[in-house]
Amino acid sequence: MVRNGYVSRSKEQKITTIYDIDAKIKGNRFSGKANAKNTDDPYFGKSSTTLEGGFFGGEAQELAGKFLADDKSVFVVFAGKRDAKKDDSESAFDAFKIKLKDLNKSEMDTFGNATHLIINNKQIPLIAEGKKSFAEMKFDDLVTRTIDGKNVSSFSLL
Numbered sequence: 001m002v003r004n005g006y007v008s009r010s011k012e013q014k015i016t017t018i019y020d021i022d023a024k025i026k027g028n029r030f031s032g033k034a035n036a037k038n039t040d041d042p043y044f045g046k047s048s049t050t051l052e053g054g055f056f057g058g059e060a061q062e063l064a065g066k067f068l069a070d071d072k073s074v075f076v077v078f079a080g081k082r083d084a085k086k087d088d089s090e091s092a093f094d095a096f097k098i099k100l101k102d103l104n105k106s107e108m109d110t111f112g113n114a115t116h117l118i119i120n121n122k123q124i125p126l127i128a129e130g131k132k133s134f135a136e137m138k139f140d141d142l143v144t145r146t147i148d149g150k151n152v153s154s155f156s157l158l
Contacts, residue, residue, distance in 0.1 A: 001076075002015050
């Protein structure tokens with residue numbers, strides 16, 4: 001997992017590896033661990049043994065996942081997309097929505113809503129207020145929500 005640096009027209013963008021991911025793929029899901037590359041980093045210096053996520057999109061060209069550091073110091077949500085080449089993937093599971101009224105069929109993703117986190121049956125938005133998608137957020141956008149009367153904050157990792 002990498003962190004993109006400042007984009008400049010005059011010099012090359014600095015890309016820093018912050019976690020090495022070690023996971024096993026089963027179907028369109030994966031689980032494993034995230035090992036911090038720099039244990040001195042105050043934000044991303046802790047590893048996790050409980051990483052999980054999945055692949056989705058028509059050609060499995062997208063992925064999203066999450067992990068909580070073992071010491072519970074950071075919760076990371078990540079996503080990515082690649083350009084799919086024709087016939088470079090195989091569908092193992094498809095999801096369709098069929099309306100009973102007229103039997104119209106439409107495709108659904110097989111991952112779920114990666115823009116929300118559910119803890120103790122409470123749905124917590126991960127996107128900053130006023131934004132519609134992760135793509136609209138900056139790397140350091142702070143997301144603050146009030147849960148049971150307490151303010152909870154997290155950083156965007158995009």
